[in-house]
Amino acid sequence: MSIVDASLRTRLSALEAAWVIARRDFVAVLFSRAFLFFLLGPLFPVFVGGLAGAIGGEVQREAVSVEIGLAMSADDNAAMIAAGKRLTPQLGGALPSLREVPEAAGDPAFDAERFMEARRGNYAAILTGTLATPQLVGTEGQVRRWQGPVGLVAGHALEANPASFPDVASAFVATSAAAERSTRIQTAQIAQMLLFLLTMLLAGMVLSNLVEEKANKIIEILAAAIPMDAVFMGKLFAMLAVSFVGIGVWGLTAFGLWSIGSEAIIAASGFDPARLPAPAVGWPLFIALGVIYFAMAYLLLGALFLTIGAMANTVREVQTLSMPVTMMQLMVFFLAAYTIKQPGSSLELAAVVFPLSSPFAMLARAAMEPELWTHALALAWQAMAVLALVKGGSLLFRKRVMKSGGAGRVRRGWFARRSPEAVEPAE
Amino acid sequence: MDMAVSEQGWSGNHATGFSAVPADERPLAIEAKGLVKSFDGTRAVDGVDIAVPEGAIYGILGPNGAGKTTTLRMLLGIIDPDEGVRRVFGHDRPHDIGRLIGYLPEERGLYPAMKCVEAIAFMGALRGLPLKEGRKRAVELLDRHGLGHAADRQIRQLSKGMAQTVQLLGTLVHNPRLVVLDEPFSGLDAINQGKLEMMIRALADEGVTVIFSTHVIHHAERLCEGVAIIAGGKVPYAGSVEAARDRIPAQVRLETRAREGAWLSFLPSQTRRNGDFFHFPLPESGIEPLLKGLIEGEAGILSLSIERAGLHDAFVAIAGEAAARQLEANNAEDRA
Numbered sequence: 001m002s003i004v005d006a007s008l009r010t011r012l013s014a015l016e017a018a019w020v021i022a023r024r025d026f027v028a029v030l031f032s033r034a035f036l037f038f039l040l041g042p043l044f045p046v047f048v049g050g051l052a053g054a055i056g057g058e059v060q061r062e063a064v065s066v067e068i069g070l071a072m073s074a075d076d077n078a079a080m081i082a083a084g085k086r087l088t089p090q091l092g093g094a095l096p097s098l099r100e101v102p103e104a105a106g107d108p109a110f111d112a113e114r115f116m117e118a119r120r121g122n123y124a125a126i127l128t129g130t131l132a133t134p135q136l137v138g139t140e141g142q143v144r145r146w147q148g149p150v151g152l153v154a155g156h157a158l159e160a161n162p163a164s165f166p167d168v169a170s171a172f173v174a175t176s177a178a179a180e181r182s183t184r185i186q187t188a189q190i191a192q193m194l195l196f197l198l199t200m201l202l203a204g205m206v207l208s209n210l211v212e213e214k215a216n217k218i219i220e221i222l223a224a225a226i227p228m229d230a231v232f233m234g235k236l237f238a239m240l241a242v243s244f245v246g247i248g249v250w251g252l253t254a255f256g257l258w259s260i261g262s263e264a265i266i267a268a269s270g271f272d273p274a275r276l277p278a279p280a281v282g283w284p285l286f287i288a289l290g291v292i293y294f295a296m297a298y299l300l301l302g303a304l305f306l307t308i309g310a311m312a313n314t315v316r317e318v319q320t321l322s323m324p325v326t327m328m329q330l331m332v333f334f335l336a337a338y339t340i341k342q343p344g345s346s347l348e349l350a351a352v353v354f355p356l357s358s359p360f361a362m363l364a365r366a367a368m369e370p371e372l373w374t375h376a377l378a379l380a381w382q383a384m385a386v387l388a389l390v391k392g393g394s395l396l397f398r399k400r401v402m403k404s405g406g407a408g409r410v411r412r413g414w415f416a417r418r419s420p421e422a423v424e425p426a427e
Numbered sequence: 428m429d430m431a432v433s434e435q436g437w438s439g440n441h442a443t444g445f446s447a448v449p450a451d452e453r454p455l456a457i458e459a460k461g462l463v464k465s466f467d468g469t470r471a472v473d474g475v476d477i478a479v480p481e482g483a484i485y486g487i488l489g490p491n492g493a494g495k496t497t498t499l500r501m502l503l504g505i506i507d508p509d510e511g512v513r514r515v516f517g518h519d520r521p522h523d524i525g526r527l528i529g530y531l532p533e534e535r536g537l538y539p540a541m542k543c544v545e546a547i548a549f550m551g552a553l554r555g556l557p558l559k560e561g562r563k564r565a566v567e568l569l570d571r572h573g574l575g576h577a578a579d580r581q582i583r584q585l586s587k588g589m590a591q592t593v594q595l596l597g598t599l600v601h602n603p604r605l606v607v608l609d610e611p612f613s614g615l616d617a618i619n620q621g622k623l624e625m626m627i628r629a630l631a632d633e634g635v636t637v638i639f640s641t642h643v644i645h646h647a648e649r650l651c652e653g654v655a656i657i658a659g660g661k662v663p664y665a666g667s668v669e670a671a672r673d674r675i676p677a678q679v680r681l682e683t684r685a686r687e688g689a690w691l692s693f694l695p696s697q698t699r700r701n702g703d704f705f706h707f708p709l710p711e712s713g714i715e716p717l718l719k720g721l722i723e724g725e726a727g728i729l730s731l732s733i734e735r736a737g738l739h740d741a742f743v744a745i746a747g748e749a750a751a752r753q754l755e756a757n758n759a760e761d762r763a
Contacts, residue, residue: 398506
């Protein structure tokens with residue numbers, strides 16, 4: 001046995017060290033019973049998903065525009081708005097809100113159909129013509145929905161106590177900004193829900209990730225050999241890889257089931273993925289962003305949970321921690337889900353900036369907004385947050401759990417001044 | 428920090444007090460100065476100075492709770508001290524030279540579901556040894572130490588002694604230059620303790636620096652050229668074993684035919700009588716004046732022997748009776 005292997009450098013880089021940990025953890029988890037439970041895990045959150053879906057549905061209904069644009073003469077517009085105000089106390093939410101279309105004011109050549117097809121404004125439909133012969137322009141669904149209420153308002157705009165109501169003619173357009181926004185919200189919600197369900201699986205697995213090392217005293221060997229942040233990073237990436245394997249298994253299962261019984265699935269669930277509205281950035285990019293945001297959400301939440309779990313000494317302590325941690329995950333999800341209907345609001349911006357909710361909020365943005373630079377910025381921000389959390393977590397672990405101090409190194413200058421006997425390098 | 432009783436110099440890369448090789452020719456593998464560590468307001472280590480030359484077998488000696496493990500953990504960078512500095516092969520960040528170090532912690536730890544070969548290779552991989560090479564070396568090491576049959580067994584299927592051997596092999600698989608063993612003899616039977624002593628000697632013969640902590644003095648006495656005695660978080664002595672033993676005067680054991688007589692006045696005041704035997708420290712003036720007095724006083728010498736003090740006596744003298752009693756109690760616990 002030679003004293004030193006010539007092939008050995010004196011230290012592993014942080015990435016190499018993390019790789020050693022990740023490889024061990026990945027293999028250990030993949031060939032353990034825990035992985036089976038991990039695979040079955042998504043069935044349980046489906047119940048939570050159902051609940052959250054109901055909330056999401058409510059959000060969508062709110063987010064769908066109920067604003068009818070008025071593009072009649074100025075007097076007719078004013079009469080419609082006044083009639084609407086008179087009727088609102090009796091009919092409330094059954095009536096649309098009425099708003100003058102600024103672009104139509106003073107423009108006799110205003111073409112409501114072209115305006116809607118250009119996806120300008122955020123109107124459910126636009127009312128043109130006169131009070132006696134109104135015409136509603138919009139997508140078929142919106143026009144049919146609002147024809148009756150608009151006729152009612154127009155009748156009251158014509159006279160205080162109308163004996164009859166004018167017929168509202170209709171002109172359909174293929175789509176509109178409001179319709180498109182409404183349908184993309186579905187895509188955003190489904191993507192967020194999927195992201196949430198996948199990250200839900202994380203909590204238990206990551207929380208207990210360091211308990212084995214602590215219980216079996218392996219942590220001493222790891223801590224002596226490599227820096228603690230490499231241990232944390234390795235464990236995180238191992239769990240990410242495990243989750244990708246889990247997603248792969250679920251994906252293949254879903255694909256297999258879909259291949260043999262897609263019609264039955266559509267009939268049973270009432271959900272046809274083929275009719276899911278295309279996201280604003282397009283499907284290929286949306287899927288790519290989905291994978292990246294999933295990884296980011298996993299790493300962000302994982303780094304936090306790993307730190308929290310690392311403070312626990314026993315499985316019982318981990319179990320005690322898992323409930324508040326799951327609640328925290330839910331709150332992060334609800335924050336992002338709630339802000340779908342408020343794009344550009346300060347709350348939505350907060351959800352985008354707050355690292356833990358950022359992947360959820362940004363995935364929703366990818367479904368609804370076509371800009372790409374915001375994603376580059378958000379991903380850079382999220383990556384920085386992952387690094388900060390891992391570094392902070394490992395520091396906390398060293399300080400609080402391993403009770404490490406803050407000295408040990410030669411402080412050149414400072415140390416030399418205070419102690420003439422300072423240790424010199426052994427060259 | 429009590430530099431007055433330290434036998435080792437603090438002249439940077441020169442160590443003194445070791446016998447095997449002239450100390451000033453050997454660079455230091457480990458050097459620590461003024462290490463302080465408190466846990467929850469209690470000082471576990473209080474100003475420890477240690478210097479271990481390369482290629483030495485060095486013992487850290489003290490009863491349980493004296494601060495041995497905390498000192499080793501600080502030397503290895505597992506934890507940082509609250510005060511003081513440490514250097515391993517000249518680096519104050521031991522992780523920077525992680526590949527040169529092997530460490531066996533006091534509380535043994537292995538992944539229970541791992542196979543022996545994988546466990547050893549994993550420990551090597553942590554120190555930078557490629558996994559494939561680690562597996563190859565693991566099989567060789569297991570064979571060499573009589574555990575070849577257990578190579579593919581899971582750790583949880585091994586006896587405690589076997590698991591301990593596997594962990595020790597994992598500590599050595601990457602051929603470190605410095606091996607740090609925390610209470611390595613603890614939990615081993617006499618045969619395996621003997622094997623471990625041979626292994627430590629073999630490492631030192633190859634130029635590897637071995638530092639181990641123990642509360643069993645005879646291991647340190649048999650193996651070490653240098654020791655640090657730790658008691659109550661302090662190091663009242665650090666230096667060669669020989670120098671430690673020289674601190675205690677040799678003991679004289681005298682057997683006489685006569686029970687009374689003028690010759691008794693020649694015996695030192697510290698003399699203890701045990702039946703026909705008298706025990707006392709060798710007088711500073713030497714044995715000759717005493718012999719003359721005994722002969723002229725017609726003591727009738729039946730036997731007289733001069734025994735050099737052992738490391739245990741040195742430990743008692745240096746660390747105090749209380750620490751020695753605690754050490755004995757720890758040993759008794761081990762035997763039980």
